[in-house]
Amino acid sequence: MKNRRIVLAARPVAEAGLEHFRLETLDTPPLAEGQVLVRHHWLSLDPYMRMRMNAGKNYAAPVEVGAVMVAGTAGEVVESRHPGFAAGDLVVCQGGWQECSVIDATAQGAIRKVDTARVPLSACLGAVGMPGVTAWIGLATIIEPKAGETLVVDAASGAVGSVVGQLAKARGCRIVGFAGGADKCTYVRDELGFDACIDYRGKDFDALAAELEAAAPQGVDGLFENVGGLILDVVLSRMNAFGRIALCGLISGYDGAPMPIRNPRLLLTQRLKLQGFIVSDHLPLWPAALKELGEGVATRRIRYRETIALGLEKAPEAFLGLLKGRNFGKQLVRLP
Amino acid sequence: MKNRRIVLAARPVAEAGLEHFRLETLDTPPLAEGQVLVRHHWLSLDPYMRMRMNAGKNYAAPVEVGAVMVAGTAGEVVESRHPGFAAGDLVVCQGGWQECSVIDATAQGAIRKVDTARVPLSACLGAVGMPGVTAWIGLATIIEPKAGETLVVDAASGAVGSVVGQLAKARGCRIVGFAGGADKCTYVRDELGFDACIDYRGKDFDALAAELEAAAPQGVDGLFENVGGLILDVVLSRMNAFGRIALCGLISGYDGAPMPIRNPRLLLTQRLKLQGFIVSDHLPLWPAALKELGEGVATRRIRYRETIALGLEKAPEAFLGLLKGRNFGKQLVRLP
Numbered sequence: 001m002k003n004r005r006i007v008l009a010a011r012p013v014a015e016a017g018l019e020h021f022r023l024e025t026l027d028t029p030p031l032a033e034g035q036v037l038v039r040h041h042w043l044s045l046d047p048y049m050r051m052r053m054n055a056g057k058n059y060a061a062p063v064e065v066g067a068v069m070v071a072g073t074a075g076e077v078v079e080s081r082h083p084g085f086a087a088g089d090l091v092v093c094q095g096g097w098q099e100c101s102v103i104d105a106t107a108q109g110a111i112r113k114v115d116t117a118r119v120p121l122s123a124c125l126g127a128v129g130m131p132g133v134t135a136w137i138g139l140a141t142i143i144e145p146k147a148g149e150t151l152v153v154d155a156a157s158g159a160v161g162s163v164v165g166q167l168a169k170a171r172g173c174r175i176v177g178f179a180g181g182a183d184k185c186t187y188v189r190d191e192l193g194f195d196a197c198i199d200y201r202g203k204d205f206d207a208l209a210a211e212l213e214a215a216a217p218q219g220v221d222g223l224f225e226n227v228g229g230l231i232l233d234v235v236l237s238r239m240n241a242f243g244r245i246a247l248c249g250l251i252s253g254y255d256g257a258p259m260p261i262r263n264p265r266l267l268l269t270q271r272l273k274l275q276g277f278i279v280s281d282h283l284p285l286w287p288a289a290l291k292e293l294g295e296g297v298a299t300r301r302i303r304y305r306e307t308i309a310l311g312l313e314k315a316p317e318a319f320l321g322l323l324k325g326r327n328f329g330k331q332l333v334r335l336p
Numbered sequence: 337m338k339n340r341r342i343v344l345a346a347r348p349v350a351e352a353g354l355e356h357f358r359l360e361t362l363d364t365p366p367l368a369e370g371q372v373l374v375r376h377h378w379l380s381l382d383p384y385m386r387m388r389m390n391a392g393k394n395y396a397a398p399v400e401v402g403a404v405m406v407a408g409t410a411g412e413v414v415e416s417r418h419p420g421f422a423a424g425d426l427v428v429c430q431g432g433w434q435e436c437s438v439i440d441a442t443a444q445g446a447i448r449k450v451d452t453a454r455v456p457l458s459a460c461l462g463a464v465g466m467p468g469v470t471a472w473i474g475l476a477t478i479i480e481p482k483a484g485e486t487l488v489v490d491a492a493s494g495a496v497g498s499v500v501g502q503l504a505k506a507r508g509c510r511i512v513g514f515a516g517g518a519d520k521c522t523y524v525r526d527e528l529g530f531d532a533c534i535d536y537r538g539k540d541f542d543a544l545a546a547e548l549e550a551a552a553p554q555g556v557d558g559l560f561e562n563v564g565g566l567i568l569d570v571v572l573s574r575m576n577a578f579g580r581i582a583l584c585g586l587i588s589g590y591d592g593a594p595m596p597i598r599n600p601r602l603l604l605t606q607r608l609k610l611q612g613f614i615v616s617d618h619l620p621l622w623p624a625a626l627k628e629l630g631e632g633v634a635t636r637r638i639r640y641r642e643t644i645a646l647g648l649e650k651a652p653e654a655f656l657g658l659l660k661g662r663n664f665g666k667q668l669v670r671l672p
Contacts, residue, residue: 051605059577059605228600241395247604260596264564268583268612269387269395275611276604 001028001037001078004312005098008063012053015255016323020053021069021316031081034106040075040095043312043333044125045319046159047226050254059278069097069315072130074114074121075335082106089113092124097315099335109283118298126330127304128293131159134279136289138224138246139167141282142275147172149221152212154178154231156188156197157305159330160248163293164224165194166302173222176215178231180325187328191303200231208234219243228252229259236266245274254323305329311336337364337373337414340648341434344399348389351591352659356389357405357652367417370442376411376431379648379669380461381655382495383562386590395614405433405651408466410450410457411671418442425449428460433651435671445619454634462666463640464629467495470615472625474560474582475503477618478611483508485557488548490514490567492524492533493641495666496584499629500560501530502638509558512551514567516661523664527639536567544570555579564588565595572602581610590659641665647672 002025009022031037052063052070063070073095077085082105085091093111095101103111114124126132145151145168153164156177165188168175177188177197188197196215200208212220212234219240225232228250239245253259261267267274296302307327309318315333322331338361345358367373388399388406399406409431413421418441421427429447431437439447450460462468481487481504489500492513501524504511513524513533524533532551536544548556548570555576561568564586575581589595597603603610632638643663645654651669658667 059607232600247600250601250604253601258598259600260598261600262594262596264568264583264595264597265586265589267610268586268614271395271612271614271617273609273611274603275609276607278604278607281607 001100002026003028003098003100005068005096006312006315007068008053008065010065011055012255016050016053016320018316018320023313028100028102031079031102034082034104036077036082036085036091036103036105036111037079037100038073038075038091038093038095038103038111039078039100040073040098040335042074042122042125043095043097043315043335044072044074044130045315045322045331045333046072046131047249047251047254047323049319050323070094071097072125073101074124080105085111085113090116090121092129097312099312109280119294122306122332123297123304125332126159126306127163127297127302128290130279131330132163132293132302133286133289134248135160135163135167135224136293137279137282137285138248138277139164139171140285140289142246142273142277143222143224143244145171145173145222150174150176150216150218151222151224152176152178152216152220152235153224153226154200155226155249155251155325156194157184157192157329158226158327159304161224161226162188162192162304162329163302165192166296169193170301174216174218176212176220178227184328187305205230205234209237212238222246224248226251229257232259233262236261236263236272239266239270239272241270243270243272245272247274247276251323307331309333337436338362339364339434339436341404341432342648342651343404344389344401346401347391348591352386352389352656354652354656359649364436365438367415367438370418370440372413372418372421372427372439372441372447373415373436374409374411374427374429374431374439374447375414375436376409376434376671378410378458378461379431379433379651379671380408380410380466381651381658381667381669382408382467383585383587383590383659385655386659407431407433408461409437410460416441421447421449426452426457428465433648435648445616455630458642458668459633459640461668462495462642463499463633463638464626466615467666468499468629468638469622469625470584471496471499471503471560472629473615473618473621474584474613475500475507476621476625478582478609478613479558479560479580481507481509481558486510486512486552486554487558487560488512488514488552488556488571489560489562490536491562491585491587491661492530493520493528493665494562494663495640497560497562498524498528498640498665499638501528502632505529506637510552510554512548512556514563520664523641541566541570545573548574558582560584562587565593569598572597572599572608575602575606575608577606579606579608581608583610583612587659643667645669
């Protein structure tokens with residue numbers, strides 16, 4: 001079977017560009033025992049992929065130059081040499097930026113069947129997939145919100161941030177978002193039900209701090225951090241004693257720009273906890289998370305939005321746009 | 337009774353100096369019901385006091401201009417209008433930079449009797465007092481060391497750092513210190529029993545990182561941070577996945593110098609936990625801590641060193657020296 005894939009053509013030294021990707025066509029190999037061939041319908045694009053393009057110490061091995069870019073994918077089993085899977089099964093797997101993938105189904109967490117009776121397949125890469133579970137785990141294991149507390153999340157209209165906010169509301173919190181642009185802020189407030197959303201574009205520290213003070217008059221008890229840099233500094237300055245910061249992403253620095261935490265003294269004087277986490281470290285929590293998220297989406301208590309690029313060849317451009325915040329909600333590639 | 341005291345004469349705008357302190361003499365007021373008059377024999381000088389000299393958001397109210405500087409003190413009850421205390425009792429209290437203090441003994445944690453049968457009174461302000469308990473609580477509640485792990489502490493010869501290292505050794509860890517100067521490093525290795533100690537003076541990031549790599553070949557699992565700035569950046573770069581950082585102090589920035597955390601990406605990629613803490617938030621843990629520390633000092637398994645200034649009028653100079661690392665071990669003022 002012919003397969004088209006996108007490989008890392010070269011490592012970016014600063015900002016990533018189209019020149020760092022290359023489209024290739026090749027044949028899928030025959031299956032070995034325990035393997036499954038999956039045709040992808042959907043490809044998930046996520047900010048963490050930018051870090052995997054760099055060499056050096058990271059939480060996972062970098063993508064090698066010439067290797068296929070990593071990604072979560074949703075699709076259909078075409079052929080199986082594993083007893084747990086049969087042709088026609090709908091699955092989510094780490095298939096990468098390609099139209100088909102051969103998955104070792106014996107590896108833990110490599111592939112799982114999904115039930116699309118009440119949840120669309122694409123949502124299994126978003127609110128009911130890795131991004132949604134990321135939101136759930138950051139809240140459950142680090143922020144541990146209590147009713148009446150004020151939480152903040154940035155990239156609030158995105159795949160993770162949107163779920164953070166809706167889960168926080170369900171837990172009785174006041175939730176304030178940061179997003180880029182008036183349209184996203186309106187969506188975050190009116191459709192996702194956040195109490196407030198601050199448009200960070202073109203504003204300096206003092207302007208953002210003043211807006212946050214108005215939006216979070218009781219201070220901030222928890223921060224779900226996806227961006228880093230200026231927004232992190234601003235929210236830190238408004239954190240209450242014993243606040244918790246779940247460090248999920250640092251998009252603002254993924255292209256190599258410095259993004260120091262300028263005033264770590266606040267971490268001390270306010271006795272804050274700041275903890276980095278990665279969703280794949282918490283596999284035992286996934287079933288509980290997916291249950292709440294699936295129920296939420298099925299009953300429309302959890303809403304989400306998708307930006308869809310059509311065709312594998314559009315993945316690099318869509319990914320670069322995601323890093324600039326040009327997407328609105330979950331960024332996907334639909335593979336025809 | 338005549339009392340001499342040192343008050344905050346003015347707030348420093350950057351570096352603190354002698355001009356920010358003023359010596360005053362006045363009479364002690366008559367005791368109200370529940371109060372105790374204490375004559376201080378020892379006055380504890382600690383870095384946190386520098387933060388209390390500044391206005392603005394902090395973990396405790398700033399010292400007001402004209403008010404007595406805060407300090408832990410050890411001494412003897414002279415007069416008591418509280419049934420729990422009698423003249424002659426040896427006590428530790430928050431007496432401040434003065435020769436006598438009137439303490440409200442009804443306030444929780446304001447004053448406690450100490451047993452000097454096996455522990456010197458001065459140690460009740462050091463290894464068997466607030467600094468020792470600080471070391472114990474940072475380890476117990478944040479770092480949670482496991483045998484075989486590598487821990488790092490800076491200001492390693494100081495009142496807190498020296499106890500951190502000795503408690504870590506007792507828990508089966510490899511312990512690496514940072515200290516300023518060859519004499520302190522020799523003391524930390526040879527007398528306190530650290531596995532290694534790095535003299536940070538005059539070295540840049542790369543030099544310190546190379547020395548740390550040699551001293552901690554398996555990487556760093558826990559950091560007890562007293563200093564901040566360059567040392568924190570260096571240790572961060574060597575932290576293992578799931579490492580813990582107990583943020584106890586940031587001496588390097590107390591005079592207002594910027595001390596950003598330059599590479600917070602490491603907090604994310606290594607899934608680190610960084611948590612600020614203050615010993616007075618953990619009063620329920622003090623008895624267990626004081627028991628282990630008292631037993632350790634009594635049996636000489638916990639060693640410590642003191643730098644002693646003589647007379648209240650020497651307190652400002654001794655304090656400014658402490659901020660520069662001119663002390664060796666616990667800085668005290670002995671009141672004759």
